[in-house]
Amino acid sequence: MLFSILIANYNNGKFFPDCYKSIMAQSYTNWEAIIVDDGSTDDSVAVIKEIIGEDERFTFIQRSENKGCGYTKRECAKHAKGEISGFLDPDDTILEDALQIMVDEHKDHPDVAIITSRYALVDMKLNFIENGSHGSAIPNDKSYLTFGKGALTAFASFKQQLYDKTEGIDPNMKRAVDQDLYYKMEEQGEHLFLDKVLYNYRIHENSISNNENLYKAEYWHFYAIMNAYKRRKRLGLKLDNFSQNYASEYASRYYLTRFRELKHSKKTTSKFYFIWKAIHASPFHQFKHKIKSLLLLILGRI
Known part of the structure; x- marks a missing residue:
């Protein structure tokens, strides 16, 4: 199975090297990375282009106009060629066995639309702070819509053919884009929760939960x-x-x-x-x- 790693970037050039290293360190090697830059005003474009070089596994799409997270993530998903896709923010990283675990679970659970895991909070230098407080299974008599409680969170992966049956990510959304995606994937099949940390969420001044954009x-x-x-x-x-x-x-x-x-x-x-x-x-x-x-x-x- 080809795994499409989807990266929506805006002004995260200084963090991308760590993101890139975590991709290259994956034990599962059948992957592609789709990177869409949303009109960055920092050195993101130059940094990303220099790092990925001529590696054909990377597809880099540059947009001159900033259109927001929803539009950019929709563009990422539109260009994915893999059977399985998952979003990775350019200021975060994934553990080296993240893709392998996700692919194995999707193979074992063909009727599952979306698989999520736990995450860890890390500092600017990727030093562990604590395990994230969100992430869990959903009771049988509930859905993510009513259970909520942050049950679905990173690292999340979904079957691309089921995503293609949805309306797709709402291009007008500026925040909560992942939540919108999770609702739509839940409407296409079952959710499977993995009680494992597969994702490092970096805490810094631009984190939504850490600034006035809350x-x-x-x-x-x-x-x-x-x-x-x-x-x-x-x-x-x-x-x-x-x-x-x-x-x-x-x-x-x-x-x-x-x-x-x-x-x-x-x-x-x-x-x-x-x-x-x-x-x-x-x-x-x-x-x-x-x-x-x-x-x-x-x-x-x-």
Whole structure:
């Protein structure tokens, strides 16, 4: 089986050498690497081109315009030729047996659409910090849509022919792109969890979970969840306890969170927007709290 390693790069030139070394160290050798650069403004293009050289296993695609993570990862998947694909961020690395383990498991489980594993958190020099807190199997009576809890995470690999049956990665998404992918792959078959660390996630200043972009990530997670709910309802797929009421309350909680983040700011228009969206999403969810907040906002007390 050919394994397609998918790398969406934006301004990670200084980290790519470590990523490259982890690819070259793989015990499984039947792989290709698809690298799409999303209009980087650092030296990424020069660094990547110099490192991969004329190695035909690497396909490098350079985009002059920055279009975001969703568009770039969709481009990666579009050019994959392997039976199995998996994303590797250019600032992270995979363990040397990661591809071999994934290929073996896909062979042993032909009906499984996506296989995920555990990950480790590492510092700038790839020194181990701790094992990641996410990653688990999903109970039989649940789906990733309702169980959530970060169950599906890196390292993740999926059968390309099943991915091709989906709508593909949403090119409009700026964050939570992997979550969108996981929902769509779950809709094509079973999920298998490997209780093994196969991926090193590097913690640095640009990590989404480590900077001011966290609220943007929250929005796109919400976007992915609601789209998955609507898609599964349209297709008649399993929703378990993700009812319309559940979805509405989820939306209400999300907008209330955004409102609270702005509560003590001077962004009055934004505060009105989020409290109104919370009321509209589910009028009776935390009704008293929302009405009180709206009245205090009208009176200029918050």
